[in-house]
Amino acid sequence: MSRTLEDLCLLYAMPELEERLKHAGMPAVAQVSFSGPARGVLEVRVAAAVLPELAGNMLGAMNAPSQEDQLDALGEVANVVCGNFLPVWRGAEAVFDISAPVVCLEGMDAGRPPDGAVWLCLEQGPAEARVYLGEHAAS
Amino acid sequence: MALHVLIVDDSAVSRKMIARTLEMSGLDIAVVHEAGDGNQALEVLEHNWMDLALVDINMPNMNGEELVMRLRARPETAMLPVVVVSTEGSETRIAKMHTLGAEFVRKPFSPEGLRVAVMGLLGVEDA
Numbered sequence: 001m002s003r004t005l006e007d008l009c010l011l012y013a014m015p016e017l018e019e020r021l022k023h024a025g026m027p028a029v030a031q032v033s034f035s036g037p038a039r040g041v042l043e044v045r046v047a048a049a050v051l052p053e054l055a056g057n058m059l060g061a062m063n064a065p066s067q068e069d070q071l072d073a074l075g076e077v078a079n080v081v082c083g084n085f086l087p088v089w090r091g092a093e094a095v096f097d098i099s100a101p102v103v104c105l106e107g108m109d110a111g112r113p114p115d116g117a118v119w120l121c122l123e124q125g126p127a128e129a130r131v132y133l134g135e136h137a138a139s
Numbered sequence: 140m141a142l143h144v145l146i147v148d149d150s151a152v153s154r155k156m157i158a159r160t161l162e163m164s165g166l167d168i169a170v171v172h173e174a175g176d177g178n179q180a181l182e183v184l185e186h187n188w189m190d191l192a193l194v195d196i197n198m199p200n201m202n203g204e205e206l207v208m209r210l211r212a213r214p215e216t217a218m219l220p221v222v223v224v225s226t227e228g229s230e231t232r233i234a235k236m237h238t239l240g241a242e243f244v245r246k247p248f249s250p251e252g253l254r255v256a257v258m259g260l261l262g263v264e265d266a
Contacts, residue, residue, distance in 0.1 A: 008247040058152060060159055072152040079150070079197070080246050083226020095229045098197045100149055
């Protein structure tokens with residue numbers, strides 16, 4: 001997760017901000033579903049304030065990207081995180097299909113705790129990757 | 140030789156990023172066309188000559204793997220240089236793309252990584 005944010009978005013984890021921002025919300029959510037040797041959903045959640053910087057850095061834009069581009073960018077981050085997570089988890093030989101991202105600004109509640117999660121703090125706010133495993137992983 | 144390039148990806152942001160990376164790679168680019176899926180890509184290729192296609196795997200309607208197979212099945216695009224740019228890069232899939240004559244670059248990729256893949260595919264020695 002942190003490597004994707006660094007390589008793709010030029011956003012860097014700042015552990016020194018974790019205490020201050022640990023309760024900050026992350027309403028912007030991108031979900032991708034994966035299927036193959038295992039099924040599930042990977043989510044990337046970020047604070048709303050992260051989106052413009054995330055998208056702007058990805059696009060090399062001087063001005064704040066449109067909301068459409070910001071959501072698209074978050075979806076692409078979820079896509080890349082998932083694509084890099086799956087071979088580490090299940091091996092380089094495993095073939096998975098990854099769905100197109102679904103992105104939402106108002107939060108999505110899976111209704112159950114994730115099977116795995118990584119949370120980190122960026123300068124603009126927190127970001128988290130969550131994995132839900134199984135057929136009906138998350139809605 | 141300035142290249143006519145087709146970028147195929149369902150994400151508009153990803154297409155813009157790939158175009159920007161192409162620009163930064165030092166390759167001589169004449170024009171960039173874009174398509175949001177395999178069907179749109181075939182439509183673009185019906186009407187435009189391309190020297191290179193950069194193709195994502197995971198797309199709706201027609202994914203990148205199917206697109207590459209369709210390109211190889213048509214005489215007019217059978218030899219089109221293709222670089223698959225994807226997050227999903229299992230060894231099985233990469234091997235399949237290689238048997239179809241395509242190169243593979245995993246996202247996120249650098250301008251240098253893209254340049255090396257393209258130059259290798261075009262059979263041009265990198266100066």
